[in-house]
Amino acid sequence: MSKLADKAVVVTGAGGGLGAAYARYLAGLGAAVVVNDVDTTNAEAVAEEIASNGGRAIAAPGDVSQWAFAGSLVEACMEAFGTVTGFVNNAGIFRPALMEDVSEDDFRRMIEVNLFGTAACAQAAAGRMKKLGKGGSIVNVASGSQAGDIALGAYGATKAAIASLTYSWAMELRGSGIRMNAVSPLAETAMAKQNAHLMAVQAQNREVHYAALPPAEANAPLIAFLLSDASAGVNGQLVRIAGRQLSLVTHPMIAAPVLEDDWTLEKIETAFEETLSRHQQKLGLAFVEVHDRVGGKLG
Numbered sequence: 266m267s268k269l270a271d272k273a274v275v276v277t278g279a280g281g282g283l284g285a286a287y288a289r290y291l292a293g294l295g296a297a298v299v300v301n302d303v304d305t306t307n308a309e310a311v312a313e314e315i316a317s318n319g320g321r322a323i324a325a326p327g328d329v330s331q332w333a334f335a336g337s338l339v340e341a342c343m344e345a346f347g348t349v350t351g352f353v354n355n356a357g358i359f360r361p362a363l364m365e366d367v368s369e370d371d372f373r374r375m376i377e378v379n380l381f382g383t384a385a386c387a388q389a390a391a392g393r394m395k396k397l398g399k400g401g402s403i404v405n406v407a408s409g410s411q412a413g414d415i416a417l418g419a420y421g422a423t424k425a426a427i428a429s430l431t432y433s434w435a436m437e438l439r440g441s442g443i444r445m446n447a448v449s450p451l452a453e454t455a456m457a458k459q460n461a462h463l464m465a466v467q468a469q470n471r472e473v474h475y476a477a478l479p480p481a482e483a484n485a486p487l488i489a490f491l492l493s494d495a496s497a498g499v500n501g502q503l504v505r506i507a508g509r510q511l512s513l514v515t516h517p518m519i520a521a522p523v524l525e526d527d528w529t530l531e532k533i534e535t536a537f538e539e540t541l542s543r544h545q546q547k548l549g550l551a552f553v554e555v556h557d558r559v560g561g562k563l564g
């Protein structure tokens with residue numbers, strides 16, 4: 266198979282977990298892949314493995330949260346493969362903590378890696394793709410936790426920010442041939458294992474079957490699709506893949522009903538009393554609702 270033979274793609278955080286699965290799958294479809302990870306040994310091992318299987322890959326280790334490094338990552342792809350057609354902002358860190366426990370260091374580091382890393386790389390990739398003038402596809406990585414979840418306030422906030430960034434920058438890229446989308450994956454990885462205790466606690470509150478998280482590889486075809494020409498008409502979307510379930514995620518939007526008046530404090534009180542209180546949005550990750558609606562098990 267060489268569906269992506271004309272593509273050269275950077276995958277960040279590809280020394281393990283989902284990123285490594287993406288890199289292997291993309292290379293298997295003929296894409297040239299730049300394997301980034303902050304862990305040099307792991308990045309090199311994945312690149313070497315791909316190359317030894319006949320694929321095209323180089324390792325470009327480094328920390329995506331360093332704004333200037335993002336540019337050098339894109340240039341590494343240019344140098345090795347002569348172009349850059351895709352960029353997967355997969356690198357991320359996960360430090361769950363309740364609101365009362367979250368430390369400044371952990372919160373700051375999640376913003377730096379997850380949000381700044383994604384933003385810096387997306388900016389660098391889009392800038393280079395514009396100069397090349399042949400379009401391109403940038404895939405960011407959000408998470409179901411952006412909808413809100415216990416102990417995932419800080420992590421989820423970085424992922425919600427990534428989703429929001431995707432919507433805005435996809436709008437700015439319209440007409441350029443460069444697309445920006447986001448995915449919300451689900452997989453058994455080192456990160457998911459780190460979350461095992463938390464998931465067990467959460468599972469008491471909802472019908473989620475976390476015992477059977479999908480393998481990382483199950484998420485890779487969606488990434489290939491978004492990087493391929495087959496998704497040319499898809500822009501600014503958040504696509505969720507959760508085992509056998511594939512769906513789009515709604516964008517935050519003004520909810521009906523929209524009341525109109527000159528809003529005094531008294532009128533707002535009455536509006537809530539009579540109408541808006543009954544229309545409060547569902548709070549938190551809506552796994553149970555999805556599970557009930559599709560009548561199946563997640564994962």
Ligand SMILES: NC(=O)c1ccc[n+]([C@@H]2O[C@H](COP(=O)([O-])OP(=O)(O)OC[C@H]3O[C@@H](n4cnc5c(N)ncnc54)[C@H](O)[C@@H]3O)[C@@H](O)[C@H]2O)c1
Binds near residue numbers: 327
């Ligand atoms: N596993 C899931 O179910 C799940 C669900 C939703 C979202 N995600 C997201 O998917 C992505 C991959 O997650 P995973 O489960 O494979 O995690 P993982 O921890 O197994 O792998 C993440 C990789 O990113 C690398 N990394 C960390 N900081 C980096 C940095 N500053 N620069 C470069 N590389 C860095 C790590 O070394 C690691 O190899 C993350 O963005 C994560 O938030 C995962």
